Amino acid sequence: MKVRNKWIAALCSVVMAAGMATGVSAEEAVTEETVVEAESSEETVATEPERAVQVIVAEEQVEDTNGEPGIRKVYTVNHIYGDGQKVSNVIVEYNTAIAADSLTLDTFEVLNRTITAVHTNSEREVTDENVEGNYVVLDLEIQSPILDDKYATDGRIQGMTVIDSATVIQHQDITTVDGAVIAGSEEEHSTSGGDGGIMGNDAVITPDMSRFDDNHYYNDPDSHTVLHYNFYKPEGYAESGEKYPLVLFIPDASAVGDSWEYILQQGNGGTVWASEEWQAENPCFVVTMIYADKYINDYWEYYEDYMFGTMNLIRDLEEKYPIDTSRVYTTGQSMGCMASMVMMEKDPELFTAAYIMAGQWDAEQVKDIKDQNLLLLVSEDDPACQKLDKNVEKWEEEGGVVARATFEGVAAPEEQAAVIDEALSSDANICYLKIASGTGSMDLDGNALKGSHRMTWRLGYDLPGVKEWLFSQTK
Numbered sequence: 001m002k003v004r005n006k007w008i009a010a011l012c013s014v015v016m017a018a019g020m021a022t023g024v025s026a027e028e029a030v031t032e033e034t035v036v037e038a039e040s041s042e043e044t045v046a047t048e049p050e051r052a053v054q055v056i057v058a059e060e061q062v063e064d065t066n067g068e069p070g071i072r073k074v075y076t077v078n079h080i081y082g083d084g085q086k087v088s089n090v091i092v093e094y095n096t097a098i099a100a101d102s103l104t105l106d107t108f109e110v111l112n113r114t115i116t117a118v119h120t121n122s123e124r125e126v127t128d129e130n131v132e133g134n135y136v137v138l139d140l141e142i143q144s145p146i147l148d149d150k151y152a153t154d155g156r157i158q159g160m161t162v163i164d165s166a167t168v169i170q171h172q173d174i175t176t177v178d179g180a181v182i183a184g185s186e187e188e189h190s191t192s193g194g195d196g197g198i199m200g201n202d203a204v205i206t207p208d209m210s211r212f213d214d215n216h217y218y219n220d221p222d223s224h225t226v227l228h229y230n231f232y233k234p235e236g237y238a239e240s241g242e243k244y245p246l247v248l249f250i251p252d253a254s255a256v257g258d259s260w261e262y263i264l265q266q267g268n269g270g271t272v273w274a275s276e277e278w279q280a281e282n283p284c285f286v287v288t289m290i291y292a293d294k295y296i297n298d299y300w301e302y303y304e305d306y307m308f309g310t311m312n313l314i315r316d317l318e319e320k321y322p323i324d325t326s327r328v329y330t331t332g333q334s335m336g337c338m339a340s341m342v343m344m345e346k347d348p349e350l351f352t353a354a355y356i357m358a359g360q361w362d363a364e365q366v367k368d369i370k371d372q373n374l375l376l377l378v379s380e381d382d383p384a385c386q387k388l389d390k391n392v393e394k395w396e397e398e399g400g401v402v403a404r405a406t407f408e409g410v411a412a413p414e415e416q417a418a419v420i421d422e423a424l425s426s427d428a429n430i431c432y433l434k435i436a437s438g439t440g441s442m443d444l445d446g447n448a449l450k451g452s453h454r455m456t457w458r459l460g461y462d463l464p465g466v467k468e469w470l471f472s473q474t475k
Contacts, residue, residue, distance in 0.1 A: 069096045069182045073203065074189050076166050077126055080208040082145030082458040084157040085265040087113070089126050090138040090166045091205075092189070094182070097122075100130035102175035111167040111188075113155060114141040124205075132177060138168070144442065145458040146409055146451075151444045160254070162265050164204045165191045208271045212288070214260040218316060220309035227309050228290040230260055232274040234283035237322060245284040245327035245471060247273045248314060248351075250336030252358075252457070253294040263290050269333060272461045282471055285323060287313070296338050300362045311343055311350060326475040331355045333457035334384075341391075344369045353473035355466060358456040360387035363394035370400035373473045374430045377460050379409070379451035380437035392432050403428035408439040409459055410448045417464035424469045431469070435459070 077089035090110055100120045108115060115138050122133030143154045155163045172184040191203040212230040219226050234244050249270040255263050264270055270288035272278060289310060296302040318325055330340040330351045337359025344351055345366045353373035376392070378385045396402050405423035407416045423431045440451015440459070461467070 069094065069176055069180050071168075071170065071189050074166065074168050074191050075124060075203050075205055076164055076191050077205045077207070078164050078209075079142075080265060080268050080271045081142065082268055082460070082462055083152075084267055085162050085164070085206070085208075086142060086155045086157075087164060087166050088140055088142060090140065090168055091121075091124055091126075092136040092138065092168055092170075093124065094134045094136065094176075096180070097132055097134050097177040098136055098182075099175040099177050100132075102173075103136065104172075107170065107172045107174060107184075108136075108138055109169045109171055110138060110140060111169070112153065113166070114153065115139065116141050145462075146441045146455055148441045148443060148449055157266070160262065162262070164206070167191075208275070209261060209264045211271075211274045212264060212286075218309070218313045220305070220312050222312060223305035223309055225305040225309045227306070227313055228258065228260070228292070229313070230264060230270070230288045230290065232286035233321070234279060234285065237283070237285075240322075243322045243324040245282070245329065246314070246317065246323045247284055247286050248310075248328075248330045248332075249273070249286065249288045250310075250330070250332035250339050251289070252332075252334035252336060252454075254454075256291055256294050256335075258290065258292055260290055263288050267333075267457055268461050269331060269336075269457060272467070278467070282467075284471075285317070285321060287317070294335065296335055296342070300365060302339070302342060307339065307342060307346070310339070311347060314350060327352050327471070327473075329353055329355070329470050329473070331470070332357075332359075333460070334358045334453065341366045341369065344372055348372065352475050353470055355470045357460045358382055358384050358453050360384050360391055363390045366391065367394050367398050370395040370398040371429065375424075375433070375466060375469055376431065377433045377435070377456060377463070377466075379435040379440045379453070379456045380406075381435075381440055381451040382453045382456060384453060385434070388432075392430065395430055400430050401428040402430045402432055404432045404434070406434040406436050408448065409435040409451055409455070410439050410442045410446065413464050420463060420465055424465050433463075433466075 071092055072095050073093040075091040075093065076087045077091065078085050079088040098120050103118045105115055105118060107118065117139035119127050119130050119137045120133055121127045121131045121135045121137050124135055126137055141154055143152055149156065167188050167190040169186060169188055170184050174182050176182065212232045214230050216229050216231045217226055218229065237244060251263055251266060251269065255266045270286065273284060273286045291306060295306040314328065317323060328351055330343065331354065332340055337356035338361050340354045340356045341361045344354060345368055348369065355375040357377035376388060378388050392402055403423040403426040405419050407419040420433060423433065435451050435456065438450055439448040440455045441449040443449060
């Protein structure tokens with residue numbers, strides 16, 4: 001009866017969608033006769049809506065099937081790091097509770113990945129301790145984001161292809177809490193792109209991305225350009241009576257396109273501000289821009305509709321949401337760095353401060369932002385370094401106060417902090433940080449290798465003190 005009731009609810013949902021075109025309500029369309037007829041018509045060729053219902057029926061029936069003990073489904077948990085989104089955990093669902101003491105690191109294999117820990121849980125969630133239940137949680141190795149790509153084995157983005165699936169083998173026997181044995185085998189169990197039916201793929205869990213409201217659009221009244229963006233709103237903002245900072249993130253040109261997902265997946269420049277850890281102490285709004293074109297280049301050219309449209313978007317959000325206009329920040333890498341400089345020059349009152357990296361602009365054109373609060377990061381191995389040097393020198397000539405610090409990219413965080421903090425704690429309004437030449441990436445043994453343009457932002461948002469410096473700036 002439980003399955004049948006859910007079947008009826010699913011049928012109602014599909015008929016409701018179809019009824020919108022005919023004016024017939026779901027209650028009128030789904031009668032008891034409809035249900036009985038559908039249950040008894042074995043030879044009827046299903047229509048598209050009926051096939052959609054059948055997917056749900058199959059899923060619900062699987063969930064109610066006890067059967068022989070074994071693997072029922074494989075899920076991946078995907079987190080976003082400096083080098084992009086990766087599978088951090090695999091959760092294996094069984095149809096009965098598993099004895100934790102029957103599991104070891106060798107019990108399972110996740111193809112092309114390294115398992116670092118294994119636990120049981122009663123919920124489909126990551127856990128650090130064993131909780132009796134029918135889920136087995138496999139922690140996977142996550143390597144340093146500045147490990148040279150040729151050494152990486154932790155499922156990094158390949159080109160623009162995000163790897164969010166996994167294949168698991170239970171090699172060894174395991175025991176249920178009731179004492180039954182689930183025999184090991186060489187059978188492969190994988191996450192499936194089809195899991196979840198018409199309701200989406202619930203086998204792929206993306207907690208960092210799911211914090212954002214995706215696919216927002218803003219129609220700029222001045223240029224009539226439609227801008228695409230993701231938006232994070234701090235929890236409880238509407239009822240708090242408080243105003244909150246806003247962070248604008250603009251990516252590099254590799255993220256250009258129409259994908260709301262890839263802008264969040266390509267690195268942590270947008271997601272780090274919406275993380276539970278950051279929001280717990282620094283609740284704020286976050287905007288991540290999705291540009292269809294590379295709208296700015298190294299010849300000091302840009303599309304005015306995108307540039308001024310983005311500025312108008314920020315102003316529009318300030319009118320619609322409780323945003324503290326004395327704490328509006330911009331951040332970004334490469335293209336995002338250049339765009340931020342131009343916007344700050346066009347409207348010196350729009351942003352309170354910027355944390356920007358691996359970019360530059362014509363020194364003469366942006367010389368007037370010398371008095372604004374700027375935190376700059378570049379690798380000495382990046383050709384952008386020499387051009388950014390000219391920007392900083394020009395601002396200093398014009399009266400800006402500059403503090404400089406050079407640190408090793410492969411150094412431990414506490415060693416980096418000792419160098420970086422000296423610049424960040426100074427009275428300078430411009431802090432210029434450099435990753436020392438030959439230290440911007442590493443091999444498997446942790447030996448320093450040359451840095452690069454892209455390696456800069458793989459490291460940039462996890463550097464000690466930089467996010468805190470940005471949020472400490474006020475007008």
